[in-house]
Amino acid sequence: MNQGNVNVIILRTAGTNCDREAAFAFERCGARPRLVHINQLLRKEVQLRDFHILVIPGGFTYGDDIESGRILANELRLRLGEELCRFLGDGKLMLGICNGFQVMVKAGILPGPLDEGEQKQHAAGQRATLINNDSGKFEDRWCHLRPVGKSVWTQGLREVVYFPVAHAEGKFVPQDDTVLDLLRKNGQVAFRYCDPRGGKPVYPENPNGSTDDIAGITDTTGRVLGLMPHPERHFLFTQHPFWTRLKPNGRFGHGAKIFENGVRYVREHLL
Amino acid sequence: MIWRVEIRYKPGVFDAAGEGIRKDILDLGIRSVAKVEVTQVYNIEGGISEPDVVKICRELFTDGITQQYSCFDLNTSARPRLPADCCVVEVAYNPGVMDPVEESTLKGIRDLGVGGARAVRRARQYFLYGPIPPGDLDIIVNKVLSNKLIQHVVTDPWAQKTLSFPAGKRSFEVVRVDLISAADKKLTEISREGQLFLNLNEMKAIRTYFKQLGRNPTDCELETVAQTWSEHCYHKTFRGNIQYRYRENGKTKTKLIRNLLKSTIIKATQEINRPWCVSVFHDNAGVIRFSEKNHICFKVETHNHPSALEPFGGANTGIGGVIRDILGTGLGARPVCGTDVFCFAPPETPFDRLPAGTLHPKKIMKGVVSGVRDYGNKMGIPTVNGAILFDERFVGNPLVYCGSVGLIPKDRVKKAARKGDLVVVVGGRTGRDGIHGATFSSGELTEESETVSSGAVQIGDPIQEKKMLDALMQARDKGLYAAVTDCGAGGLSSAVGEMGSKLGVRVDLGKVPLKYQGLHYDEIWISESQERMVLAVPPAKIKALLEVFAGENVEAAVIGEFTATGRLDLFFKGQQVCDLNMDFLHDGLPKITKEARWRAPKVTSPRLPRSVDLNAKLKEVLGHYNVCSKEWVVRQYDHEVQGASVIKPFVGPKCDGPSDASVLAPELGSTRGFAVANGINVRYGLLDPFWMAASCVDEALRQIVAVGGDPSRVAILDNFCWGNPDKPDRLGGLVRAAEGCYKAAVGYRVPFISGKDSLYNEYTQDKKSIAIPGTLLISAIGIIEDVTKTVTMDFKTPGNMIYCVGTTYDELGGSIYLDTYGMLGAAVPKVDFRQGVKNFAALARAVLRGLVRSLHDCSEGGLGVALAEMAFSGGCGASVRLADVPYKGKDRREDTVLFSESNSRFVAEVRPEDRKKFEQLLRRQGVPCAAVGQVEAVPAFVVRCPDGEPCVDTNIEVLKQAWRRPLQW
Structure with a gap:
């Protein structure tokens, strides 16, 4: 791997399908993204440790058969668990979008260890889930989001950002109230659905019925982020659904900042 | 042994699937069902210990936060007691129907480190609460919970002895059909009984060919000819002779049209002669110039008959098929967006007005939309443009058009198999699916279609196709094959036959990977199992090619080689089962002359009331099914995946206004893009198909202009869906529409670059035939230099x-x-x-x-x-x-x-x-x-x-x- 580069691994497997636009976003922010099939990691042709940022992009891995993200979650947990643990233990970054978020939640990577006890054991089971939207169907629509928390990924975002969601299983449900309280207390909630002014949303502003309007969460370090909405689909200004009504404001859209943040963090802390 | 696992939601968790089914039941007018709960059932066969099953349940099947499980050993466990106040119905796929979830489940079990699982079959158990009369239950089961073409009600789940698909007992012997001594009447019988859909003249030509050879054809040879000569594959009507009678200026005139396609559609393209047309009418899709690096290709297909019988599967495989057309254009294009146009009967059609054997239009529409959603979204191809039309005459025969646009590197457009290249089949395995799909779509639907032709219905596996796409693009970029084509209608028979038509090809059918044993050689040859493609691979590159496909977990098998014999040689278990001359196969079809007649319908100018409440009328027109918002449909499609969208299907500050065309900039970071739009209107065609065609071209073109497209950089596609062309009045309308296409294309200087026709769209019941209104879809694609100006x-x-x-x-x-x-x-x-x-x-x-x-x-x-x-x-x-x-x-x-x-x-x-x-x-x-x-x-x-x-x-x-x-x- 090249020294001095921000190396991003975008993990692919059967049914991954937002890999190329995620790679484009990182590339535009000056990183070196590489699309890697999980087989290449399993066969040790590619080493996870050579990268700074691990991305699990959107898609329908293994068809979302049984339930969304489950099969890849198990594969990561059981076949790449050690490498993954070391990767995160090294203070590196991880980003899961849409199906990638579902995978991370179901693998227990998010919300991750919630207190010191769990941290010591490096063992966090699944503490939340993402289930069928209340509407009972797949929906592609744009949602307003309020970034909250202190993740490295969300620094400097505007007060309300506008990203599309495109999913059938995006309703965030924590295991119980204790988990929800810890998520709030630890500042692990990263994005909440909101109305256009940042206020309390109703359907379809909260597009899936998520508990506490949660759209994305981080681990306790803030270095691992997962979210249902697609920031890579609002990377360019012309991806905005009504850009023809707006004054052009540079080439980039609301999501670009997230990718910039990740790349800058690596430059400042990991290179 | 068989383990049965049941997964259900914990109490208090909202069951969105159950609620959706309750609403569907309510749509039937049945109000007795208060609540529906759905249980997912997995049956696992193999030597698995109880602790291992528990592990599988906990870590694979159950989401511990919201779900719970129960598991049973079918031999020893006691049956669970079912709640008393509800009806329980269990539905499973019929044996042989492919369920992609089963393969993923087996993988999931292996990933847990559990060995021994041999087979998995899924079922769904529905708990219907309420005082449901038995008559209503039958209706619910047949209209909402299952489609008997692919599913059945499991009466006793505990009686299952094995999950394996019963292998056919048919032993192998070469079957010959006695053709050379058959009288004409017998020929017709052979055609009908074999579902060959060949007419007497065609059967006679085959008889003559084999008489010269002094032998009878094998069943496989006969099937191959039938597939190749089918309307679906050969487009006999458009390429044959037509004796056309029409009235002009008060006089009846006749003319002989030799090849309607060449004398209208293709002629227009030749006359317009745009330099940016790269490849028109001979590959799987039309290709036009786009950027410094890439060309664009576009294809639209129909999948009407399968969608009439099994809407989800029909639309699903329709999308899958047109995507493979794009993958099979040149040396393979990458799909960047999809289009979908549907025609249904009005959704409020009363049940008692439905012809026997047809599904309700709302059921069809929901199924078709789900099928498109499932395949397009899972493939990661945005569905960006479409239309939905409603007309009563689509009641027995809905129309489902699926389109796909692809990007292809400029140096990857030309392809040709060479002598010595290996024939490689990649993708899904071959089963008994979709047998007779090509010939089936070349005949009318009848009440019996749903039983007789059930083999023609299947459901797709988008993830299989996505894997194939990923592998194919890598192999393409490495230059590992010389030619590629898709397996569509006719399966290997048409894919291999087409690729080898100029050379000759030799295939060992025993080498084709099968889903299950027991397939007869002719079934392997004509099966239309989805998600397969055929490559011609130089022997020096085969190793590298197989590695690429293995790297994406896609099966690839060498099944034969291209020869220079000019013959189609097929073998099975060491015996030759087909030996046909390619020239006869591809040029031996006797030219037919069909009669066409066009007479303008008698119409009268309407008398409208002098004073009208236009407030009310405007609302009525806006609420007309053909005008109203299709948001419920479009939202279910991912129209933004791949990140290329610039103008989306919905615009305006609330993202709910109907965009005229979609604009995409598929080379991320570049502002060069294209717009896609369509024109379709069946009501004009009832007055005059000529002006319908002209209006459709005008509409498609003006929608491109409406988003800022350049009208001199637009290419169009034609898709005709028509009734039975053997009836002169139907064919007359078709001729007139084709003439309208020619006039409009030349008038606007927009070339046709590809097209397709689907004829015989009629539904016969009690000897009465309901034809669809002649329907022409014009799809347009226009290049946009700078999408920021749209x-x-x-x-x-x-x-x-x-x-x-x-x-x-x-x-x-x-x-x-x-x-x-x-x-x-x-x-x-x-x-x-x-x-x-x-x-x-x-x-x-x-x-x-x-x-x-x-x-x-x-x-x-x-x-x-x-x-x-x-x-x-x-x-x-x-x-x-x-x-x-x-x-x-x-x-x-x-x-x-x-x-x-x-x-x-x-x-x-x-x-x-x-x-x-x-x-x-x-x-x-x-x-x-x-x-x-x-x-x-x-x-x-x-x-x-x-x-x-x-x-x-x-x-x-x-x-x-x-x-x-x-x-x-």
Whole structure:
């Protein structure tokens, strides 16, 4: 791997399908993204440790058969668990979008260890889930989001950002109230659905019925982020659904900042 | 042993799937079901210990947060007690129907480190709560919970002995059909019983061929000929002779048309001779120039008959098929977006009006939409454009058009298999699926279709196709194969046959990977199992190619080689089962001459009431099924995956206005893009298919112009869906539509680059035939130099001027407005191509110069609908004066001006300061245009009659609701 580069691994497997636009976003922010099939990691042709940022992009891995993200979650947990643990233990970054978020939640990577006890054991089971939207169907629509928390990924975002969601299983449900309280207390909630002014949303502003309007969460370090909405689909200004009504404001859209943040963090802390 | 695992939600968790089914039951008019719960059932066969099953349940099947499981050993466990106050129905796929979840489940089990699982079969258990009468239960089971073509009710789940698909007992022997001694009557019988759909003349030609050889054909040879000569594969009607009788200027004339396709559609493309057409009409899709690096290809297909019988599977495999067309164009293109157009009977059709053996249109529509959603979304290909039309005559025969656009590197367009290249089949395995699909779609549907042709129905596996796409693109970029084509209708028979037609090919059918044993050799050869493609691979590259496919977990198998013998040689278990001459196969079809007759229908001009409440009429027109919002459908499609979308299907500040065309910039980071749109209107065709065709071309083209496309860089596709072409009146309409296509294409200088026809769209019941109205879909793709200059249709700023561009005529024939009176009318909209060209070119220039803030074309519902949509989509009011609309007609009746559907018209929004420049630009080009009003800050929508009195005075929210409500399910 090249020294001095921000190396991003975008993990692919059967049914991954937002890999190329995620790679484009990182590339535009000056990183070196590489699309890697999980087989290449399993066969040790590619080493996870050579990268700074691990991305699990959107898609329908293994068809979302049984339930969304489950099969890849198990594969990561059981076949790449050690490498993954070391990767995160090294203070590196991880980003899961849409199906990638579902995978991370179901693998227990998010919300991750919630207190010191769990941290010591490096063992966090699944503490939340993402289930069928209340509407009972797949929906592609744009949602307003309020970034909250202190993740490295969300620094400097505007007060309300506008990203599309495109999913059938995006309703965030924590295991119980204790988990929800810890998520709030630890500042692990990263994005909440909101109305256009940042206020309390109703359907379809909260597009899936998520508990506490949660759209994305981080681990306790803030270095691992997962979210249902697609920031890579609002990377360019012309991806905005009504850009023809707006004054052009540079080439980039609301999501670009997230990718910039990740790349800058690596430059400042990991290179 | 078999383990049975049941997964259900924990109490208190909202069961969205169950709730959806409850609503579907309510749609049937059955109110006795209060609640529905769904249990997912997995049956696992193999030597698995109890602790291992528990592990599988906990870590794979159950989401511990929301779900719980129970598991049973079918031999020893006691049956669970079922709740008393509900009916329990368990539904599973029929044996042999492929369920992709089973393969993923087996993988998931292996990943857990558990060995021994041999097979998995899924089922769903429905708990229906409420006092349900037995009669209602039957209806629910048959209309909502299952489709007997692919599913069955499991009466006793505990009685299962094995999950393996029972292998056929048929032992191998070469079967020969006695043709050479068969009399003519017997030939017809052989064709019918074998579902060959060949007519007597064709059967006789085959008999003559084998008489010369002095032997009888094998079943496989006969099937191969039938597939190759089928209407679906050979397009006999379009390529044959037609004796055409028509009336012109009061006289009956006749002419002989040799090859309708070449004398209309292809002729237009040749005459227009655009230099940017790269490959037209001979590959799987048409190819045009796009950028420095890439060309673009576009193809639209139909999948009507399968969708009529099993809507989800039909649409699902329809999408899968057209995507493979793109993968099989040149050396393979990468799909960048999809389009979908459907025609159904109205969703409120009463059950007692349905012909026997047909599904309810709402069921069909929901199934088709789900099928598109499932395949397109899982493939990661955005579905960006489409249309849905409703007409009673689609009741037995809905139409499902699926399109796909791909990007192909400029040096990957040419392909040719060479002598010595290996035949490699990649992707899914071959099963007994879809046998006789090609011939099946070349005949009419009947009440018995659902039983006789059930083999033609299957469901798709989008993940299999996605894996194949990923592997294929890598192999393409490494140059590992010489040619590729898709397995569509006719399966290997048509894919391999086509690739080897100039060379000759030899295949060992025993080497084709199978889903299960027991397939007969001819089944392997003609099976239409999905997600397969065929490659021609030079022997030196085979190792590298197999590695690429293995790296993506896609099966690839060498099954034969291309020869230089000019023959089709097939072997199975060491014996030759087919030995055909390629020339006979591809050129031996006897030319047929069909009769066609066109007579204009007798029509009368409608008498409309003199005074009409236009407030109410405008709402009625906006709420017409063909006009109203299709948001319920479009939201379910991922229309943004791949990140290329610039203008989305919905525009405006609330993302709910209907965009004219979608614009994409598929090379991420570049501002070069394209627009896709379509034109379709069956009601005009009832008056005159010629002008229907011209209007469809005009509509597709003006939608491209409406987003800022360049009309001189547009290419179009034709898709004809017609009734039985053996009936002269049906064929006459088809000829007339094809002639309209020629005139319009030449008139607008837009070349056809690809097309397809689907004939025999009739439904026969009790010897009565219901034909669909002749339907032509024109799909358009236009290159856009700079997508940042494009415009959308939503009004932007109060105070801006509203312009009408193009002349409105008294052309209410076939209009939505007349349909609200139950009338068809007489004066069908015509096209003045010379004027239209000017309108399009001038507006395109105005957009490019930044003089247009919003632009919308006038289509169904005319000016009234266009203005209302622009206003409510932009959240602005409007005031409009009909007196100023450019109009040519007898009297300026306000409803005629408002709702006439004349072609080549637009509404444009222009800033007051740009007024002069805009008017000058248009007038200099000779384009009729007039300022007719302005965008208002208040949400009022006011239209003034020629006499100055308001004839429409309402609120944009009222109009928006009227437009949104009908299909908001």
